[in-house]
Amino acid sequence: MHDQEKDIIRYFEQMDRSYFIDENKELASLDQALSIGYGQTISQPTLVLKMTLELDLFPESRVLEVGTGSGFQTALLAAFSESVYTVERIGALHERAKERLKEAEFTNIHFKHGDGNLGWKENAPFDRIMVTAAAPDIPEQLLGQLKNGGKMIIPIGNPHSQDLTLIEKGETGEITSTFIMPVVFVGLVGGED
């Protein structure tokens, strides 16, 4: 195991998930998905960890996250990369996550309220992209905003079940796609509320 993997696991183990949710705080320590309101859920912690490890972060990585939600995954990404650009379509979740992560004194997270299908053009390209909502296929705009040599983790499938997929863009732009495991995420919706 790389040293960085150990560091990520150690950091993850001391994270307090109850900080990131406003209801059912007493369930935060269980390894299960929980409601964060607005019909959205925070994934089970072991899946958040797995996705983070698969993304293969490095200290200089600039990361795009689609689906800020509670900000739990955002915090883990931000602790191990240079900067995180996170996009959330539900205004209230965007505001709440921003408040929490500022209070937790993260200074390398940039928040946007909008449609993550479009990525964040002004700050592209990204070394890493993490999508935490289910897409029918890889959004073209996101692929376009991934650097050569970059990696993206995304659940691809229908609303009931998806393949967690690792997309790698080679040095000459060729795309390879690797199945990781079956997952169930809430849907990636078009537009913003």
Ligand code: SAH
């Ligand atoms: N990573 C989050 C899990 C969020 S659930 C966490 O750790 O809590 C998925 C999130 O994706 C929801 O907050 C949902 O509102 C958001 N989402 C869905 N479609 C989106 C889109 N097109 N653009 C941005 N965010 C989107």
